[in-house]
Each structure stands twice: as structure tokens, then as C-alpha cells.
Amino acid sequence: MEQLDKLEAHFKRLSHFQHLAAICGWDQATMMPDGGNHARADAMAELALYCHQQMTQPELGDWFADVDEKSRHLSATQKASVAEMKRQWQQASVLPDTLVKAKSLAGAKCEHAWRQQRQDNDWDGFAKNLKEVVALAREEAHIRADQKLCAPYDALLDLYEPGMTAERIDEVFGALKQWLPETIQAVVDKQAQQPVITPKGPFPQAQQKALGEHVMKQLGFSFEYGRLDISTHPFCGGVPTDVRITTRYDEQDFTSALMGVIHETGHARYEQGLPQDLAGLPVGQARSMGVHESQSLFFEMQLARSAPFATLICQQAKQAFNRQDDPAFQVENLHRVLTEVSPGYIRVDADEVTYPAHIMLRYDIERDLISGKMEVDHIPERWDTAMQQYLGLSTAGNYKNGCMQDIHWTDGSFGYFPTYTLGALYAAQLMQAMRQQLDVDGIIASGNLSPIFDWLSQHIWQRASTTSTDNLLKDATGETLNPAHFREYIQGRYL
């Protein structure tokens, strides 16, 4: 079909420019000297503008209309391809340029000031900028909601986790809230009875890197199609044929970089495992932020913190750091180190048991901010209440380790936070289904994990965006999202 060909050629062409943006973005975070930033930012902004123009070209509307008319002749994959192109096109073109610009300015201003304000614990200064950002996010949510005929917050969710709704999250997180705080307390009490020997540094960076690369290979990361580097904030970037993951090294604690590398390797394998025949098309991209996070958490939590994997890591870490006789490196102790649970203020430092608490409190706040049920001024109080309720910690007056700790809201990325915990729930559900078909622990213990990756490849990676998250889960596990698996998993591993 001629118009479908035109659409796909257009998006493939666009993907070449997105490729360049991905590599230059990676470079900016890993390689670029400080002085290069100003000109680079200008170049990246020019490219972003060009990509936006390409994404919103007027003729696309006609092509979509034409394809829609003849959609009965399309195969299932073609239909999915059209739907994904259309989703990106609508998302890009629905906002008026004035709003896009205002958002970008307010976000940049808020984020820039936040870097200092956080250090200064300056809530009043931050709140002033955040109010602007929230006002614009509300405007954005309403415009997107009108287009999608849904609730405003759901329209923002759709940017990160298509098909997800606040109603569904309320239900799922509601179930979590029933048992999580109590479970956290029970795990903490149980672990207080178990002595843990913390491995003592220094762990030289070169040895940590070698260990990380060794584990990446064991996890099937292809260095023919990717690299590992260093950045302040770890991420997975690049393109499917050239995936760039990063970490940062703490010479006193090798587990932090190692688990980070394993996490990013999960993201990376999803990207490296996307179907080549759909390369360059939206339908060939990863399904969603939540599904992406499910893969990184599958690697980091489901696999790497399991007892049999701790045995593998233990051997490798002993060799890497020459600690054959160090009691901290005995397998049982190391597994305890990797599964230590400790309620804390900071989300990015949280273990997998307390992590959902951080997310739920953010979700409750941002949902009500967008709906207009609450205002920026009430964030600190609500934060403090939820932290006390979930984790027994107060953040009263402690803004920098409370509601000012994350970058996400500064530029208006509302709807993003829930995907972290959705990913954790998906991962637990996938592992539960996998265990019914595979002897997962035996496979891990064997050191050859391919059957696990083949399963993920078949059920997740190779399907890209050819179907919805609900369908992916249903086809892979026999049901749509069911948070009971996460409870079973957490309580099984930790209690």
C-alpha cells in the first residue's frame, strides 16, 4: 500500500536522525569535555526541533487517513505498525508550539535552579518554579486527554506506559499498600537477626570493570553490538545495533556498580533483542517504559539477587578482587549483602522491597497534582505523612532528602514514576510464568542462562511493540497484570 510505504519510509528516515541524537546524547554524558556543552546543547536542540518538524509534517495526516480507510487489507503487524506511528505522530503534534516552548523553558529553568536549591534545602524557591511546571503539565494533560478521550493523568501515563490508567494503578498499588508496610517491617526484623559482613574496599575500578564485563557476557550482552562506559548517572542509550550502557564506580562498594551494570544489561538485552526486520519503525521499538524496566529488574532482581546467581557472582568476585579467603565473600554472606533491606529516604538507593513505597507516594501526589486535587504547597506535608506511614521515616523540613530528591518533576515528566513499580510487578509475574516452564534455578546454577534469555526473547524482546502490554503479559503468563505475583515473590525471598 503506497501510503503505508510512505509512512514507514518517513519514520525510518526519522530513525536515522534519532540514531545520531542517541549517540551524541551518550557522548554528552560520557565523553564530552565540559567546554563542549554549550555548542552541543545548541546542536542537539536543532536536531530535536528538526525531528519534531519531521514528526509533525502536515502530509502525515493525509497518509494516515488514507491508510485507515484501507486498513482491512493490512496484516496484524502492519496494523500495529500504523497504530504505533500514529501514536507517536499524535503525541508529537497535539501540543501547540507555544505550549511546547513554554514547557521547555519552564522545565529548563526549574531543573537548573533545582540543582542548587536541593543542596540548599530551599523548598520555597523550588516550589515557585515547580508551580509553573505543574500549571503547564496540567494544560498539556488536558490537551492530550481531549485527543485521547481519557482522563488528564491517563493521557500523561500514555506517554510512558500506553494503555495504563490511574484507575488500574490505584487498584494495583492499593493491593500493595495492604501488605507492603507490614512486610517491610517483618523483613527488617528478620534481617536484624542475621549478621552481615560488609565487603571492605578498596575495589579498584579496573577490576570492577573487568568483573562487570564478565557478568555482562554471562548475561548474553553482545559487545559486538554495544559497550560499557562511565557516567555520573547510569543509563542505557545508543541504538539496538550499538547499545551503550554506563555505570559509576565506588571503590569502597563493588556491589553498587555490579548490580547497576546488571540492571542496565537487562535494558540492553531488550534493545539488542528487538526484531531486526522492524528496525527503524515505531512498531519495532520497545513496548513501554514499564516493560523496559521489567527487563532490567528481571536481570537485577529476579536473576542476579537469586541464591544460585549469588553463587556464580561469588566465585567471580572472589577471583576478580583476589578475596578467596575473605569471609565477606562467602556465598551466604554475599547473598545477604545483595538482599539487604533497609528503609531509607532516597529512592535511587532503595532495595526492591522498599522501592515500591517510594513510587506509591510519588504516584499519589502527581496524580492529584495533575487532576487539580492538590497543590504544590502541600507536597512536603503529604510526602512526610506517606514516608512515615510506609517506611517509618519523617522528612519534615528535610526537603532535599524528601520531595526535592528527584529530577523527574522538574521538567514536568509526570506519569513516569509508576513505570518503575509496574516494571517490578511485570518482572515478578514473568518469572513466575517462566518457572512453570523452566527449571530456572537449575539453569542459573549451570552458568549457561540461554534458555532464560530465549524465553524472554520469544515472549518480550522479539515482539517489540507489535501488541499491547496487556497482551504481552497475557501471552507470556496467561493473565494480564496481577500484583499477587510480586507479593508472593517478595515474601518468598525475604520472609
Next chain:
Amino acid sequence: MEQLDKLEAHFKRLSHFQHLAAICGWDQATMMPDGGNHARADAMAELALYCHQQMTQPELGDWFADVDEKSRHLSATQKASVAEMKRQWQQASVLPDTLVKAKSLAGAKCEHAWRQQRQDNDWDGFAKNLKEVVALAREEAHIRADQKLCAPYDALLDLYEPGMTAERIDEVFGALKQWLPETIQAVVDKQAQQPVITPKGPFPQAQQKALGEHVMKQLGFSFEYGRLDISTHPFCGGVPTDVRITTRYDEQDFTSALMGVIHETGHARYEQGLPQDLAGLPVGQARSMGVHESQSLFFEMQLARSAPFATLICQQAKQAFNRQDDPAFQVENLHRVLTEVSPGYIRVDADEVTYPAHIMLRYDIERDLISGKMEVDHIPERWDTAMQQYLGLSTAGNYKNGCMQDIHWTDGSFGYFPTYTLGALYAAQLMQAMRQQLDVDGIIASGNLSPIFDWLSQHIWQRASTTSTDNLLKDATGETLNPAHFREYIQGRYL
């Protein structure tokens, strides 16, 4: 003036895309894993096509016409700005798309096959492809010549060294030919009387890198605005606020990487020293390939192989490799190592005395190939004759170390070779003029070389493309290109 503003905005916008191409090109040569090449090549080709389209947009012609009409109102810098934009625009738009495509295909085919053919010493196979490339280069030269109203080969020269002509090069190289072969012989004879102790490896890569970075700092390279990395073929890339130079390390010979780094640092300082107020405009770019090479050779030859610099390097190399008592690292010996002259087959391995011989023979051949005075089949014979005449070496039957050694002709870059030797001549002339104003040896000996760089900045770097190469030389040295300074320099240093 409205149309001038439009033109400058257009070229500045284009420079943002060229920025991304430079960084992704650097990445391709230094960081990219092999598997990433296919998608990267597609992305880079898409970007090149887009840049070409932007460079040849039809409305540019109208804007230039309008600006030309009102040119009497322009300042000198504005006039230069218009001239440089126009030069790039004309160069990009004069060739018909069919020729551009045919050139690109024939060049890619010839270069790709050459990589294997060179190893196989397969002249016949190579000649077949090269004939296609030469035929298209002749076509290109004629079209460009018609536009510029000049001789075909001069039109190609203009791509690399604007304003230069074959007539002038014939004259300059003619003078060189008078004395160079004899001088080479005399230097070789003289050096045969001087014992040289070759420093013995291993010289670990990390120590070589540290030494290179130390010397780069001494030469004023700003790591705030640039980096040093590794690639198979050393180059200077990136953008003026983020200059990326590369080298390769031979653990048996530290001088090769060190001199390479110093060479690229010369290129880098030119880029880092370009005027910021003209950034993004053609007039703000380096003047030409020849002037660029003059800076790298000024650093590598004029500075770094001088006796006082050898003293500096000697101290630093002793420390870097812990060779305080190694006789090879005594200053007189090290200076001899750095100034060894030895006729050889390979251009890229040549010293500064024999290097022009390699260039002159290539120039003679390519000039006659383009004018139609000779054909591809006669290249090997003519190569052999010239090698015997200039360097006393025969390349009969030895194609791979003869006329098949370079990549330049494979994709049709005729007109490029002469700029290497023009650069060497410019460098000698600049140094001669500098010595009349500065105590260059004393400055080098002091270790603080800033006065030298200030002089280059004032006379070369800061002037960018605001005037012609002739004028640059005249303003800096009191005369246009005068090859006598190179003779004086070579004979003074080596005889």
C-alpha cells in the same frame, strides 16, 4: 542586511548538523563496536544527504544575488563571510546529482576493493576500478572549472587550497626538485657517521598516554575543550569547542605516538583558537587544508623536533618511562632519533626531509591524470621512475608499497596531496618570520611557549577564513609563499 542575516542563519543552522556529523564520525572511528557500523553508515549518509540538500537550497541563489547587489555596504568581514558561504554553496551545488551519486558509488567500490587488492598487490584489479574513479573526477573537474573559469585541476585544488593553481605548484615544487634529492643524499651520508641508539620498549600504553597528555598541556591544548583517544588512523576531529584528537600506540616505539599527538595538537590548537564570534560560519572556519597542515607541521617539525624541545621531551620521557640512566634517553641521542632521515617506500612513515618527494611524485601524476595527459595504466611506471629519481628506491612490481599505498585516490580526492607539502612550506616560512620577532629557541627552552602560540593565534588562528592564504602569509611574513625558507630550514637543521 536582511538577506545576509538569512544566509548566516542558514549556515549556522547547518553547522549544528555538521557538529553532530563530526561527533558521530569521531565515535565511529574510536568508540563504535563493529556491529554498529551498518546502521551508523545509514544514519551518517542520511545526515550527509540532508546537509547537502540544505547547502543547495534554491533560495540561497536569490539571497546571494541580493547580497551581491548591495555588497558595497558590507564590512570587510561581512564580504569575506559572503564569499566563503558562496564558495561552499557553489562547490556543493555545481555538480549534478547523478554525478555525485556515480562518484560516491565508484569511490566506495574502489576503496572497498582496494583494502584487499593492496594486500594482494593486485594492480590490475585496482586499475580497473581506479579508471572509473578517474573518469568521474575528470568530469567533476571540468564542471567545476567551467564554474570557476579556471583549469580543471585547479578547480579540484580549490576544494582543499583555495586560490592555489597548478602553475604555482609547478613553480614551487620545481624549485624543490632542484635541491631536494641531493640534500637527502647529503643528510643520509652525514647521519651515517652519527651513531644512534634506538630506545628499546616496552613503553606501556598508559605511560605513553600520560606523556602525550603532558606534552599536549605544554603545547596549550585545552582539555576543557577537547580530548585524546585511540583510533587506527590518527586524526583531528570534533568541533572547535570540543576537539577530538586521536593516536595509536606502538609499545616498542614511543616516539611515533608522541610525535603523532604533537602533530594533531597543532591541528587542534588551530581549531580551538578560531574566533568565537564567527563560530558556525564558513568564514570562521580554518583557512584551508594547507594552512591546517602548516599548523600541525609547525608543532611537529618546527617546534617538537627542534633541539631545545628535544631537551624538554627528554626530561619528560625519562620520567614517564623511568629511564633516567638509559643512554638512548640522553638528549643528544634522543634528538638524533627524532630527526633521523631515511628514504623509504611509505609516505606516512616518511621524515620531513623525504616527505616532499612522496608528494611531488603524486602531484605530478594526479595533475596529468586530471588534465588527460596520462592514463591510469602508466601510473606504476611513472611512480617507479620518480621514486628512483628522488629517493633511489625502485617500486617496480611492488604496487602495494608503491602506487597502491594511499587511500586518497580511491574515492577521487585529487588535489589533496599537494596540501601536505604546501603546509610544510608555510610552516617553515612562518617560523622564519617568527624568529625575526621572537627568541624562539629561548622561549622553547623556558618551557613556557605562550609567546609562540600568541603569535600563531594572532597571525593565523584568529583570522580564520577572513582573508586568503596569500594574504595570511603576506601579513604574517611579509611575502606570499616563498619555498626558499623551507630549503634554508631543512639544510640548516640537517646539514
